[in-house]
Amino acid sequence: MSNAAALAAQPAASGIKPKLSQDDRIMRGFILMVGVWMTVTVLLPLYAMLSKSFENHDGVFTGIANYIEYFSTPALFYSIENSLFIAIVSTFFTITLAFIFAYGLTRSCIPGKAVFKSIALIPILAPSLLPAISFVYFFGKQGIINEVLMGNEIYGPIGIVMGEVFYTFPHALMILITALSTADGRLYEAAISLRASPMKTFFTVTLPGIKYGLISAIFVVFTLVITDFGIPKVIGGQYNVLATDIYKQVIGQQNFQMGAVVSVVLLFPAIIAFVVDRIVQRKQVALLTARAVPYEPKPLLSFDGIMFAYCCLIGFLIIAVLAMACYASFITFWPYNMTLSLKNYNFDVMDGGGWESFFNSIRMASYTAVIGTIIIFTGAYMVEKAKGFGAVRGTIQFLCILPMAVPGMVLGLAYIFFFNHPDNPLNFIYGTMAILVICTVSHFYTVSHLTAMTALKQMDPEFEAVSASLKVPFFKTFIRVTVPVCMPAILDISIYLFVNAMTTVSAVIFLYSTETNLASVAALNMDDAGDVAPAAAMCMMIVYASATVRIGHALLTRGLAQRTQRWRKR
């Protein structure tokens, strides 16, 4: 203990303040840039919208006056009930149908699973108005089988729900397939050895095992439905929902303040669903890391037969909806002249934007895919790999998942308020292609960010440490190692952005200009003007473009896998 004195004699040790390396500074710079980007493209617009909802027409602060007006106008607040009704009913049907389908694909021995899955994912390639238009041809006044509705109108809740189920089916399906295929086979073996009945096994093993996936799917579908604009716009008739109300207030009545109020109202269910989904996701991660033996289904003739019939039926219905839109787009003049022609594809003679709008969409989707992927992947890399800077990184991580909670209509309207403000130095991008790209990147930021994060987390965390020890700047390792290794995820992100940019209507409906008209918006406007067949034709053009790119993506991914199989894990 003789050195106790020596220790005491030393000056009080002070904390080390680590010196930042060049790499650290660059990374922090990037992180701050991501922060600025998210602030300008999400936070400030939302703030602008929020404050607009507390102002009168002249921009004077009036407190909650607008909200009082909203809730004392039955025509307006009835939409809340309508929206919730549609969302709940659609969610119920989608989840039920998708669950059985997913169950068939994962728990039975039916043939053609890959084909069924591909068919089930088709709706993703189409704008949400496509099923609505298709249903008009099936069940509308001149529809081919409108008698099955027994006198009920397709325009209204029935049509909306049917359209929403079609549109949200693949989203629910993907989540449920993932949940069902991560089940632990050992639990089923245990259940069999305990002679539990299939029913009992289902309720004691299957359901608890996919609990989180199921909850997640429910909330994802709920959010998609309640925020969707395309379907109620086309097939909603007099049945008002929140998303169409925003449109009517802003475009129809130029009442921006009331549009802002409805947006805030719509933001609530979206945020609640978002919060629940985040909590559930976190739990599910813990579940996935546990070691499990994959479940191997055993052939069972009766069960497999029922499942096969079911999957065929669903597959047939999906194809039928698409085929009807395709067929209708070639009919010269439904129902009077049923000869096939390309007349409806002559977009240039119709209001809505013409072929120009289709090529604008291709351009917009390409820019979104390229620029969005670069921003999102680089941003995710910096947030994930930077050292220190904990609070800032945490905040930005939150900002990156926030866009998921913001419905497209709300984001688009918020962009009007923010970017169209005369004092905004960024005002010049209003009405250009740039604002469409920025808005779309922000709108679909979260899913892409999470994809990037998942890929980055699978990389060895010491790559950056090794580079630093070898005095190689991090960006070289980023380009030479991280990007090639994460290429599959990067391609996934870009295809996701491309397809969504092609099909989205809700956010861009407020932001396009005559020079930057888009295909999906053109389809909506043509439908509005009564040109339903040309609208179907435009929707099909979107489907063709998305499908082409998706097939190209599949080939590219396969080629990449072959080229890199030498070094990828066997």
Place this chain on the structure above:
Amino acid sequence: MSEGSSNDPHPYLRIRDVTKKFGDFTALRNVSLDVNEGEFVCFLGPSGCGKTTLLRAIAGLDIQTVGSIEQAGVDISALPPSERDFGIVFQSYALFPNLTIKRNVGYGLENRKTPKAEIEARVAELLELVGMPEQGDKYPAQLSGGQQQRVALARALATSPGLLLLDEPLSALDAKVRVHLRHEIKHLQHKLGVTTIMVTHDQEEALTMADRIVVMNEGGIDQVGTPLEIYRRPASPFVADFVGTMNFIPATVSGPDRVSIGGNEINVGEGLNGVGVGSPVTVCIRPEDVTTRDIVGSSANSIETTVDNLEFLGSFYRAQLLTTGNGKAKLLADFSINLIRDIGVEEGKTLSISLPESRLRVFEGSAKTEADI
């Protein structure tokens, strides 16, 4: 703590009072250590004792909360890894999967504007050095674990760093490869003369490879010494227990330099430094140091035991003995096959053994060891 400093006035690496906190948790407390140029030092300790944390502090990957680190006379305490001089091999190897072995090894050279031909020559030389000159065009996934380990080593050595840091480099390999690579790494280190720190929780690895071993426990250093010192003269019951097999025999001080084990008095040399008569102590001896031949007179430190159990371990027998007298203490002793036969050791028989004074360690109090649990 003074043990951490060596006699060299200019050590290559000088660590002083390093403390590392993760929030409220202290992973390292007041660690001081000197490492000399060209030395091979092992950090040895149980899982979670802070070995990796200390290594990462030296590398600048997780900079210490307080304390200083000097390398080659320069204070590097606050420098980022890129401004320090070291090469590192991780347990996962962290080889770049999409680059060939050659490009992995040359990774640090490519950035230094070294001419291409020179890089190629150096890479070839390094691959030769680690014994895999033919594999340069393969990818890491096509190599075995041991080969990947060598590539990681070659990459770390490519830029001729002054300090080589290895974090459990062999733990992911199977036993045979591990033993083989131990020798190779040691040989390579000796040949290149690079100052090396290796983290391990495998005592055998540390004993066979290190010039000096740093035994760590709960965020602190328990002992620094050569493998022989650590083995022969453990500074604490923890070290004694962690390295090798050790008998912990409860005893009582019975006089100057003498203790009583259940009535049998033995000499313990100078190990007692001033513990009062009647105080409980723990006498430590390794099983292989217990002898039973040529026991003559009282100087032989002999005690009486009964053989409780005999276990054949191939090259020798391990006997479990119980001391006679009041309070039976358990005691392990290793005897050669010849000796067992010559003396006729059998289960149940009594046996006089000797605990040579020079091989005894005595610690104050009654030590809790794994054997008790």
